Amino acid sequence: MLEVTNLRKVYPTGDEALTGVSTTIEGNEIVAMIGPSGAGxxxxxxxxxxxxxPTEGEVTLDGTELTALDSGEMKTARRNVGMVFQEYNLVERLTVMENVLSGRLGYVSNWAALRRNFPQEDVEMAYDILETVGLGGMENKRADELSGGQRQRVGIARAVVQEPKILLADEPTSSLDPDTSHAVMELLTEIAAERNIPVLINIHEVHLAVEYADRILGLHEGELVFDGPTxxxxxxxxxxxxxxxxxxxESSSNYVEGSDTVTGETEPTDKSTITGD
Structure with a gap:
């Protein structure tokens, strides 16, 4: 279970990106975080x-307070937090298999990592996960030979091979066409169910959030203003x-208590500004 309590982030410029966000994510739920650009x-x-x-606050994963760990301890703890990046974050000159196995670096010595010497069970796990994400037989292709959708699948495989307790996805569909975006969201949903882990997705495409997520977190100017079922x-x-x-x-039980942004009148909304398309 992930517990976030009063999380704040203030940059040296004084800009406050997060204003005290608290939430809990557990089970194998798919949680989509939506909001305008710059919301945090x-x-x-x-x-x-x-x-x-973070500037203030606590982040706890299965009883371990991540925000209290030193850099060495955090390096080990990151094995439990899989991350899927918007721009894939692959090493272009390495093969698919080498990129996926980089998800196991937290489990091997520095010397083994330098030599890319992974245990056979790690290699077998990587093969299995490549089959799961639809890239079986492509393990020897270089990353720079892949399409955007294939690169994102490599990124997902790398995160899953960590055997994480939670999977974070930062705009995983933003660089993809509509059909590939649906395929990636379906894959993340399947992984949550099969691995019994929660998935937190930062996403701009509201229609995808509605179709695939169990729950929505809505951020506005760094403040959590909505937390409820899709x-x-x-x-x-x-x-x-x-x-x-x-x-x-209008009011809703899903508006976050204490939020300063959910009262007062406003003009009717131009729906084209909130579709996320």
Whole structure:
């Protein structure tokens, strides 16, 4: 289970990217984080695995407080947090297999890692996962020979081979065509079910979030303003997330208590601004 408590991120410029976000993610649920550009979605995900250091707050994964670990301890703890990146983050000159096996670097010595000498069971696991993500037989191709969708599948395989307790995906479909985007979302859903791990996805395409996620987290200007099941993401909820104000007279139990952005009147929303397309 992932527990995030009062997470804040303030940059040296004074810009506050996160204003005290708290939430819990558990089981094998698919959680989609949506919101306008600059809302803090990527910052939130990167603070969880401390690729970005939070200013305040706690992040706890299965009882281990990640925010309290020193750099050496955090290196080990990152084995439990799989990460799928927007721009794939592959080493282009390496093969598919070498990129996938890089997900096992946290389990081998520095000398073995330098020599790319992985245990046979790790190699066999990588082969199995490549089959799972639809890349069986492509293990010897270089990463720079792959399409965008294939590269993202390599990134997913690399994250899964870590055997993580949670999978984070930072805009995994932003560089993909519609059909490939659906395929990637289906794959993430299958992995959550088969591995019994939660998946947190930062995504701009609201229609994909609605189709594949069990739950929606809505961020607006660094503040968590909506936390509820996908079925409750109506037009008024989108107004709260994307414009910061609920329509007059509207309320929902899914609006986060203490949020400053969900009261007051606003003009009717131009729906084209909140589709995420």
């Amino acid at each position: 979605k990527s910052t939130f995900i990167r603070c969880i695995n401390r690729l970005t250091e 079925t409750d993401l109506d037009e008024n909820a989108k107004d709260v997330i994307y414009r910061g104000k609920a329509l007059a007279g």
